[in-house]
Amino acid sequence: MLSDPFLLKALLAGLLISVACGIVGSLVVVRRLTFITGGIAHAVLGGVGVALFFNIAPVWGIFISGQLAALILGIVSRMVKRYEEPIIAALWSIGMALGVLLAALSPGYQSDLMSYLFGNILLISPLDIVNVVVLDAIIIIITALFYKPLRIVCFDEEYATLRGLPTNFFYLLLLSLIALTVICVMRVVGLIMVIALMALPPTMMLRHTNRLHIVMLGSSLISAALIAAGLLISFRFDYPSGATIVLLTGLVFLVKTIISELRAKA
Amino acid sequence: MNGETIMTFKGVTFGYGPHLVLNDVSFSIKRGEYVGIVGPNGGGKTTLLKLVLGLLKPQKGKITLFGKDPEETRSRIGYVPQYFNVDRQFPINVAALIEAGLLNHCGFLPMSKKEAKAKIAEALKSVYLDGYQTRAVGELSGGELQRALIARALVSSPEILLLDEPTANVDPAVGVSLYGLFQELNKNHTIIIVSHDIGFVTSSVTSILCLNEKLYQHDGSKLTPEVIESLYGGHVHLVNHCHHCHGEEEEC
Numbered sequence: 001m002l003s004d005p006f007l008l009k010a011l012l013a014g015l016l017i018s019v020a021c022g023i024v025g026s027l028v029v030v031r032r033l034t035f036i037t038g039g040i041a042h043a044v045l046g047g048v049g050v051a052l053f054f055n056i057a058p059v060w061g062i063f064i065s066g067q068l069a070a071l072i073l074g075i076v077s078r079m080v081k082r083y084e085e086p087i088i089a090a091l092w093s094i095g096m097a098l099g100v101l102l103a104a105l106s107p108g109y110q111s112d113l114m115s116y117l118f119g120n121i122l123l124i125s126p127l128d129i130v131n132v133v134v135l136d137a138i139i140i141i142i143t144a145l146f147y148k149p150l151r152i153v154c155f156d157e158e159y160a161t162l163r164g165l166p167t168n169f170f171y172l173l174l175l176s177l178i179a180l181t182v183i184c185v186m187r188v189v190g191l192i193m194v195i196a197l198m199a200l201p202p203t204m205m206l207r208h209t210n211r212l213h214i215v216m217l218g219s220s221l222i223s224a225a226l227i228a229a230g231l232l233i234s235f236r237f238d239y240p241s242g243a244t245i246v247l248l249t250g251l252v253f254l255v256k257t258i259i260s261e262l263r264a265k266a
Numbered sequence: 267m268n269g270e271t272i273m274t275f276k277g278v279t280f281g282y283g284p285h286l287v288l289n290d291v292s293f294s295i296k297r298g299e300y301v302g303i304v305g306p307n308g309g310g311k312t313t314l315l316k317l318v319l320g321l322l323k324p325q326k327g328k329i330t331l332f333g334k335d336p337e338e339t340r341s342r343i344g345y346v347p348q349y350f351n352v353d354r355q356f357p358i359n360v361a362a363l364i365e366a367g368l369l370n371h372c373g374f375l376p377m378s379k380k381e382a383k384a385k386i387a388e389a390l391k392s393v394y395l396d397g398y399q400t401r402a403v404g405e406l407s408g409g410e411l412q413r414a415l416i417a418r419a420l421v422s423s424p425e426i427l428l429l430d431e432p433t434a435n436v437d438p439a440v441g442v443s444l445y446g447l448f449q450e451l452n453k454n455h456t457i458i459i460v461s462h463d464i465g466f467v468t469s470s471v472t473s474i475l476c477l478n479e480k481l482y483q484h485d486g487s488k489l490t491p492e493v494i495e496s497l498y499g500g501h502v503h504l505v506n507h508c509h510h511c512h513g514e515e516e517e518c
Binding site: 149152155156163166211 | 321345353359362405
């Protein structure tokens with residue numbers, strides 16, 4: 001089974017994606033941005049629809065719509081906080097509606113849309129892998145360079161503001177990193193299930209360390225193991241890969257949480 | 267230089283919508299003072315604190331901090347927030363918490379790691395938390411976390427320490443030890459404490475601001491029951507805590 005070139009390519013992609021998932025997912029969890037992440041992920045589908053409709057490479061539609069959604073959410077949440085949740089809901093549903101409608105108006109592209117919704121890592125192309133490598137490099141460099149300010153902005157934004165840090169810049173940078181990661185991860189599990197892979201591994205790690213970079217490293221390793229195991233199971237039993245990975249992640253999270261709670265009470 | 271005026275409020279008015287929270291408030295604070303800001307909930311204490319920090323702008327009147335707009339000079343304040351607002355689930359240890367007080371405006375450490383470590387150790391020592399560097403913030407008790415937040419404020423060598431309800435939700439014994447620490451820190455810092463705990467505040471500060479939309483008193487004289495009643499808008503049962511005695515309280 002491991003000699004299958006499709007599976008090897010998928011495993012490589014999965015390992016690369018887990019790096020972005022672990023690093024940015026940790027920031028999403030500690031800053032409690034999972035709802036915003038969901039909003040960005042679903043807004044991206046609108047970009048896919050536009051790209052399919054105008055017959056341009058979907059990667060551009062994904063990239064532009066992801067970054068645009070992050071920018072809109074960032075600006076709205078900074079300027080008029082009370083509109084933050086309605087704007088997330090609007091981007092979430094309008095993005096999906098636009099994607100579905102424009103894909104329906106683009107003959108022959110229905111299956112393409114489904115692969116973005118539910119993911120299909122087995123069909124990942126060499127160019128996709130190169131894209132993930134580049135995105136991983138961007139995420140690692142930015143996080144390493146701005147680790148301390150990102151940590152303090154996530155932990156205590158008011159204090160960071162009082163110290164004179166450009167908190168708006170770092171918040172927008174964080175949302176931009178989230179959009180980049182969503183773009184990576186949606187190729188594997190699809191945008192509907194992207195939140196599970198970004199949020200659950202870091203949540204599992206939080207109980208075991210008081211250092212954010214260890215949470216990032218541990219989450220990346222957990223994601224890599226879960227993606228690899230999910231891929232092998234889906235390949236062996238011919239299950240949809242994205243759904244298998246997410247169900248396995250959810251199951252491991254559930255079992256680990258129950259064990260941790262029982263140990264804490266004992 | 268003791269005696270120099272470092273903070274002034276001149277006719278400051280601020281409200282949220284039609285509701286006025288501060289109305290024509292004027293006072294000044296001199297270097298080296300130990301000021302307590304007391305008043306009932308909703309009386310404007312937190313709003314005044316945010317105005318001092320430049321997080322809010324007055325609708326009328328003027329605030330100066332070291333002779334300038336607070337937004338320009340607030341880095342000279344060491345702000346200590348209420349400890350129960352801290353996210354205790356966040357994966358951060360005490361050293362990293364305090365290190366935040368050393369970051370420059372770009373978010374980088376403007377010194378070597380060795381120098382930063384020495385400053386963090388010194389700040390922890392000054393609040394009697396020696397050796398707490400690797401402890402998780404989430405594992406600290408309320409009093410320990412309050413001290414760690416004071417260390418974060420101290421590490422940036424501030425001229426003013428601004429403390430928001432430092433004894434709220436801590437045991438009375440911890441409160442007593444914290445006020446002892448503040449008196450010690452007052453030797454080198456101007457201290458401003460926002461609190462609703464009149465008993466604690468009046469026992470140690472050199473001047474008091476009584477705030478309930480308007481400013482009711484600002485001098486070093488004893489806070490009388492009449493002033494407190496006018497501040498809280500009704501009869502107040504005042505109990506003088508004797509912090510150095512055990513279980514003895516004087517009622518008036």
